[in-house]
Amino acid sequence: MVKKKRPTLYDVAKEANVSIATVSNVLNNKDEASEETVKRVNEAIKYLGYSRNESARSLKSGESKLIGLIVPDNNPFFTEILDGIHEECEYYDWQVVVATSEESEKRQNQLIDLLSAQQVSGIILAPVSKTLNSAKIAGKAPIVLIDRDVEDVELPIIKADNIDGSFKATKTLLKNGHKRIGLILASPGISTTVERRQGYIDALNSQNIKVDDELIQFGGNYTGTKAQMNGGYQAVMNMMKLSSPPTAIFATNHLLMMGAVKAIKELQFNIPRDISFIGFDDHPWQEISDPPFTIVAQPAFEMGRQAVHALHKLKSSEEVISTSLPLQLIIRESCGTVK
Structure with a gap:
């Protein structure tokens, strides 16, 4: 034929x-x-x-109608960001290609190279570490950072006010009488971890409570989706073995939260009767869980929208837009008073 x-x-x-x-x-x-x-x-x-023939057209124009989104894991938080990106992309006639670095810097850099070679119009990146080699991104597609910041390169960044969000969550537990508050963080070096730890410490300092490093556990360790869930699980197991275990736990991302709740249930503790709990990132299931979880909610959808807007501004006028959006503490039934 x-x-x-x-x-x-x-x-x-x-x-x-x-x-x-x-x-x-x-x-x-x-x-x-x-x-x-x-x-x-x-x-x-x-x-x-x-x-x-869009491939031929992009070769001629030097760019395509695609933008890339590189995220570090399969946290549902990034799915909400993607929803916001999709909506804003309609204004610019862009489509989105999504890739996961699984917290690997090597894979992240490979993805930046691959997407740039495909002549994407730009890349929205949640970086895996606090540094980004300027030499490696020179001459690549324009980059806007989302959620996580870097120290060594000035790029547009759309993120949340992590210090304030963490402060509010910790302060709520303190007001409920808790002084032994376990904190579960992701990978040590990324900006969100540093900021959420700082908010926790600021809240303790405001009540003249000494920071106990045994109550601060890192569940990320620069690993991907499954490892972070396991990290949240192990963090709870480690803290509950202490001679003076926490009476409340604050898990600072959704994957860590899932692992932590699994461990609490295995230990047959009741939330909030035996231990209070606050998590991060709001999703519908958290309203119907037993008990409904108190959550620090991030404006993920709006972060996605603003990241696309920042990318368009960077491309059209080389304007660097950076925004820090407020977080909301949603009080439900998981953070009771200390017994």
Whole structure:
């Protein structure tokens, strides 16, 4: 069977009895042809089944209609960010390609190279560490950071006010009489970990409570999705073996929270009767769990929207936009008073 030849601009021009330049103008919505000519070209396109060769077009223009999103794990938080990115991309006629670095710097850099080679219009990146080699990203696609900041490169960053969110959560537990509060953090060096730890310490200092390093556990250790869940689980197991275990636990991301709750249930502790609990990132299941969880909620959808806007500004005017959005503490039934 002979494969049918894909129709070209020349075929459309011939069918519509116009020049190739006229067809191109119509496709690019340029107001240089009469309504009758535009109608004739569109009818020819429909009759022939013509569609643009986007790969060839991106080679000619130097970029595609795609942007890349590189996230460190499969945390549902990043799915909400993606929803916001999708909505804002409609304004700029962009589509999104998503990849996961699984907290590997090597994989992250490979993904940046791969997406740049595909001539994406830009990359929205949640970096795996507090540094980003400027030499490695020089000449690559424009980059906007999301959720996590870096120290050594000035790039647009859309993030949440992690210090304030963590402060509010810890202060709530302190007001409920808890002085032994376990803190479960992700990988030690990333900016969100540093900031959430600082908010916790600031809250303890505000009540003149000494920081006990045994109550601060790192569950991330620069590993991916499953390892973080396991890290949250192990952190609870470690803290509950202490001679003076915590009466409350604050888990600072959704994956750590899932592992921590699993451990609490295995130990047959009741939340909040035996131990109080506050988690991070709000999702529908947390309202219907038993008990419903008190949560530090991030504006993930809005972060995604603003990241796309920042990327467009960076590309169109080289303007660097950075935003820190407020977090909301949603009080439910998991953080009771100390017994």
